[in-house]
Amino acid sequence: MAASNRIPSRFDRGSIHDCRAIARTGIAVLACCMMICNAGCVTYLANFINVIRGNDNPAEFDELKEKKVAVVASTESGFDADASGILMSRHVHALLARNVKKVEMINSEEVDRIINDQPSGDRDMSVIGRRLGADYVILVDLENLRLRDGQTLYKGRCNATVTAYKVSEGERPVFRKILPEFVYPQSGAPVTDFDEATFQRVYLSELAMRVARIFYPFDPSIDVAKDAAISSIDAFR
Numbered sequence: 001m002a003a004s005n006r007i008p009s010r011f012d013r014g015s016i017h018d019c020r021a022i023a024r025t026g027i028a029v030l031a032c033c034m035m036i037c038n039a040g041c042v043t044y045l046a047n048f049i050n051v052i053r054g055n056d057n058p059a060e061f062d063e064l065k066e067k068k069v070a071v072v073a074s075t076e077s078g079f080d081a082d083a084s085g086i087l088m089s090r091h092v093h094a095l096l097a098r099n100v101k102k103v104e105m106i107n108s109e110e111v112d113r114i115i116n117d118q119p120s121g122d123r124d125m126s127v128i129g130r131r132l133g134a135d136y137v138i139l140v141d142l143e144n145l146r147l148r149d150g151q152t153l154y155k156g157r158c159n160a161t162v163t164a165y166k167v168s169e170g171e172r173p174v175f176r177k178i179l180p181e182f183v184y185p186q187s188g189a190p191v192t193d194f195d196e197a198t199f200q201r202v203y204l205s206e207l208a209m210r211v212a213r214i215f216y217p218f219d220p221s222i223d224v225a226k227d228a229a230i231s232s233i234d235a236f237r
Contacts, residue, residue: 056217067135070106091208099216129167153188156203
């Protein structure tokens with residue numbers, strides 16, 4: 001009798017039975033996973049994906065790395081001419097120095113000196129940048145800045161425009177972004193709990209963060225945490 005390579009039929013029946021059992025088990029597991037996801041585990045899956053890919057939003061303008069940069073702030077009073085402008089330029093300067101890779105920030109006092117030497121009303125950032133030896137000048141224009149909502153609440157409001165000038169390309173900007181009105185905190189804060197100078201400092205530091213992170217990656221979940229924490233008066237102290 002010729003030799004046969006066929007496996008005995010009894011084993012065939014057992015193998016088929018085992019495969020069917022495995023398939024049924026797999027379907028059950030899949031169904032359970034679907035039910036769990038429908039119950040709310042989609043959030044956990046999304047968080048897992050975020051861990052893999054990272055949570056940071058990318059920089060909108062990422063050309064400041066390894067460059068020499070000056071920051072200028074402008075209000076209705078002029079360039080760095082009042083406390084709000086000075087605070088804004090200092091905050092943005094510090095944030096860029098901390099978060100942009102190998103950036104060289106030009107000393108704020110030197111920026112002030114060059115601006116004061118400019119003719120009144122002259123907004124040519126390329127001239128200012130050349131005198132400072134900068135690669136880029138970042139201009140932050142603040143408009144309609146208000147710190148109070150009536151007589152009893154602090155609530156900051158401001159419109160800001162952020163413009164980047166590449167000095168080698170002259171006075172025409174290479175980037176511009178108009179930020180929506182920034183209101184902070186949304187619920188306001190009682191004027192009896194701290195003085196206006198303290199609130200001004202805190203409000204402008206928050207606005208400066210929105211400005212500076214145009215130029216480096218950031219985690220957007222930070223905003224959610226801060227909005228939740230701001231209801232506490234201690235956040236201002």
